[in-house]
Amino acid sequence: MxxxxxxxxxxxxxxxxxxxxxxxxxxxxxxxxxxxxxxxxxxxxxxxxxxxxxxxxxxxxxxxxxxxxxxxxxxxxxxxxxxxxxxxxxxxxxxxxxxxxxxxLLLPNLPHTSVPLGKTPEDNEVVREGGAKPNLPANAQPHWELIKKYDLIDFETGARLTGSGFPLYKGKGAKLQRALIQYFLDYNTQAGYTEYLPPLMVNEATAYGTGQLPDKEGQMYHITADGFYMIPTAEVPVTNVYSNEIVKETSLPIKMTAYTPCFRREAGSFGADVRGLNRVHQFDKVEIIQLVHPAKSYDVLEEMVQHVEKLLQLLELPYRILRLCGGDMSFASALTYDFEVFSAAQQKWLEVSSVSNFETFQTNRMKVRYKDESGKTQLVHSLNGSSLALPRIVAALLENNQTEDGIHLPKVLHNYFGATGIEGII
RNA sequence: GGAGACGUGUCCGAGUGGUUGAAGGAGCACGCCUGGAAAGUGUGUAUACGGGAAACUGUAUCAAGGGUUCGAAUCCCUUCGUCUCCGCCA
The missing domain is CATH 1.10.287.40 (Serine-tRNA synthetase, tRNA binding domain)
Incomplete structure (x- = not known):
């Protein structure tokens, strides 16, 4: 606000x-x-x-x-x-x-001066690209075919248990999720982030704090009997950890990371965009969040961008970083970088992370403050980013690393996954 | 889910209708003391909003919301939370 x-x-x-x-x-x-x-x-x-x-x-x-x-x-x-x-x-x-x-509450955050003008995703500015796009054979399969071939996810049963968009991970598919989550959390905690495991439902005040309400009411699952909302991202509970507090200036920056499932209603999409893992209602994500001194927030934003970029490099995925234009940014953000990976069989860029500086927009709602040298109470700046959202990472890993005899996985995952790749059925 | 107890400032803790934003203690900050430190000692130590150039000042806040009263931390109601016992349960 x-x-x-x-x-x-x-x-x-x-x-x-x-x-x-x-x-x-x-x-x-x-x-x-x-x-x-x-x-x-x-x-x-x-x-x-x-x-x-x-x-x-x-x-x-x-x-x-x-x-x-x-x-x-x-x-x-x-x-x-x-x-x-x-x-x-x-x-x-x-x-x-x-x-x-x-x-x-209806006023969105003001965009930073570096935000490019524009209305649609086409107007986003490509900051840089990295990683090499693989040369796949002509018969390369999209990830939803590979998922079937290796029996990694049962979308049909997930749909029967709940509804479409609720994947049922299975066998090596489930284990790959666990490996990725574990790896991402370890990567983040090694960079000084404190790990949290927050509630997956939040009350109304918490949803207001980070700006999900009143702007995105329809995008969250609402448990009406208790007035709770299923979290659309760990950002919501974790950023609110310090709500209504005056923190010591010396305790900044506060760095937090959390794995949570994320729940999104995402009404209105259809077709190839929602095929397979491209868009689902429940997905896993590891998030990084920082509460920082206002003078440092843009340096921290760059640091977080580099942190996520390094992770994509370690996963050996081709990626690009976009600076979002004014029209494509979220309500609460002052500056946002999106990360996309190239999913080679679909020949599509898929968004896997979004790193934003919210300046005081969220902390003003949540009342997260510190006292400066002169004793004046000041709002801290809040930032967050995904590191990373799993489904599209999985899609790209499967598509880009497919071979005749299985899916090869990047080195960093071998220990976590307990194998160098996915081969054969189960 | 049932019964009971409770929720006061950074923390502990007093306070059951009247100059109470709130005793006392601890912590913290600054000063004195000291060769230096400890001890001792003095002073200060919430937040938000409004007015004011500022000094300062007004209002609100004793879990939250409502009510009674000229006046509420204190009485009443509701909600939330914590603890204890019982029940149920992974």
Missing amino acids: LQISYIRLHADTVKERLAVKNFKDISLVDELLQLDENLRQQKTATETLQASINAASKEIGMLMGKGDKDTAEQKKQEVASLKNELSEKNAALVALEENFNNKI
């Missing part, structure tokens, strides 16, 4: 930046400023009245102490009429506040 104090001082910048994000309702900024003005006026009026009531009440207390009941009674009468006035003013204030709070 943007800070109104910032909007007050930089309204024009805010509008200009929102335009870069293709935010339609720019007039909301002026509306908010007007609301803010009214709100503050109303607040001053209400509090002044409250102050006089408080003073009178204290006086009554003292009069009672002295035993001067008559004067006290008289005071009570006075206060009673003031209270009527107060309740009117209060009602107006509450209405204004509610309106203001609802509206300011």
